[in-house]
Amino acid sequence: MIPLCLAEKGEPQIIKRIGGTPEVKQHLENLGFNVGGEVLVVNTLGENIIVKVKESRVALSDSLAKKIMV
16 A cells, blocks of 8 residues: 555556545545545646546645555
């Protein structure tokens, strides 16, 4: 298991665990990040990461991406 921020670009990943406070977990769930779901790292821009989740593209900060384990 590695944090999403270290996942290889262009390779589909399965979410195995989401960490953080209950508020952070709820926020990520609202964005479409659920355990067992698939994400794809599209690009990284500085300390931000752009991922494709459920046919949408979402930009995450590096600190949020570290809470998502794939």
